[in-house]
Amino acid sequence: xxxxxxxxxxxxxxxxxxxxxxxxxxxxxxxxxxxxxxxxxxxxxxxxxxxxxxxxxxxxxxxxxxxxxxxxxxxxxxxxxxxxxxxxxxxxxxxxxxxxxxxxxxxxxxxxxxxxxxxxxxxxxxxxxxxxxxxxxxxxxxxxxxxxxxxxxxxxxxxxxxxxxxxxxxxxxxxxxxxx
Numbered sequence: 001x002x003x004x005x006x007x008x009x010x011x012x013x014x015x016x017x018x019x020x021x022x023x024x025x026x027x028x029x030x031x032x033x034x035x036x037x038x039x040x041x042x043x044x045x046x047x048x049x050x051x052x053x054x055x056x057x058x059x060x061x062x063x064x065x066x067x068x069x070x071x072x073x074x075x076x077x078x079x080x081x082x083x084x085x086x087x088x089x090x091x092x093x094x095x096x097x098x099x100x101x102x103x104x105x106x107x108x109x110x111x112x113x114x115x116x117x118x119x120x121x122x123x124x125x126x127x128x129x130x131x132x133x134x135x136x137x138x139x140x141x142x143x144x145x146x147x148x149x150x151x152x153x154x155x156x157x158x159x160x161x162x163x164x165x166x167x168x169x170x171x172x173x174x175x176x177x178x179x180x
Contacts, residue, residue, distance in 0.1 A: 052149075052150065052151060052152065052153040052154070053153060054153050054154040054155060054156045054169070054170050055083065055140050055153045055154075055155060055156065056083075056155075056156045056158065057081055057082055057083040057138075057140065057155045057156070057158070057171075058082075058158045059080060059081070059082035059083075060080060060081050060082065060083070060138055060155045060156075060158065060171045061078060061079070061080045061138075061171065062076060062078065062079045062080075062088065062136050062137070062138045062171050062172060062173050063076070063077050063078040063079075063113075063136075063173050064076045064077060064134075064136040064173045064174075064175040065077050065175060066175050066176045066177070066178075067175065067176075067177055067178070068177065068178040068179070068180055069177065069178075069179065069180060070122075070179065070180060071119070071122045071123035071124065071125065071177065071179040071180075072118065072119055072122045072123075073116050073117060073118050073119060074090055074103075074116075074117050074119065074134065074136075074175075074177060075114050075115070075116050075117075076088050076105075076113055076114065076115045076116075076117060076136050076173075077113055077114050078112050078113040078114070079107045079111065079112070079113050079115050079136075079138060080107075080110065080111065080112050080113075081107055081108075081109055081111070081138060081140065081155065082109055082110065083109070083140055083155070084109060084140055084141060084143075085106060085107070085108055085109065085140075085141045085145070086106070086107045086109075086138060086139055086140045086141050086152075086155065087104045087105065087106060087107060087138070087139040087140075087141060087147045087152060088104065088105050088106075088107050088115050088117055088136055088137075088138060089101060089103075089104045089136070089137045089138075089139050089147065089149070090102045090103045090104070090117050090119060090134055090135070090136055090137075091134065091135045091137055092133070092134065092135075093133040093134055093135045093174055099135055100121075101120075101149055102119045102120060102121050102123070102134070103117045103118055103119035103120050103121075104117065104139075104147040105117040105118070106141075106145075106147075107138070117136075123177055123179055124179070125179040125180075133174065133176055134174070134175055134176070134177055135172050135173070135174050135175075136172060136173050136175065137154055137170060137171070137172040138154065138155040138170070138171040138172070139152040139153060139154050139155065140152060140153050140154075140155055154170040154171070154172075155170060155171045156169060156170060156171065157169055157170055157171045157172070158171075
């Protein structure tokens with residue numbers, strides 16, 4: 001063997017030993033655990049009747065006054081949304097559910113009202129002062145321009161004003177309708 005070949009063989013052997021270890025007892029290596037994700041510490045809003053998680057819109061508000069009428073339309077005094085086009089949705093005010101949708105009307109960003117909502121199901125005349133206990137709820141449109149309670153999320157109530165209804169963390173307002 002020539003001197004150059006011998007030096008190359010020694011260098012290759014040294015590199016191989018360095019790569020594989022020297023043969024001495026190996027230092028144990030601790031196993032690497034998969035990264036852990038801490039549980040969320042902020043509470044998420046529950047899904048609304050359609051199963052869609054509500055969205056935040058700090059500029060949103062909705063206000064409806066007690067009113068009387070023919071039971072086919074209701075008027076929402078003020079509705080404002082800033083996160084995009086949305087919907088004023090009128091629901092029955094059921095104490096243990098989100099209520100049935102009776103009608104909806106579009107609302108544009110910055111709009112304030114009044115907004116007249118034509119009901120798909122008229123409020124029947126009944127006995128007593130309040131024929132219809134209703135709730136006006138603000139929803140954000142999902143981009144298709146058609147209200148769908150399974151796709152258009154309700155807007156969260158950001159002002160801390162909570163009521164006792166099941167959807168009390170969404171922007172809504174309860175009101176009574178007396179049918180003439």
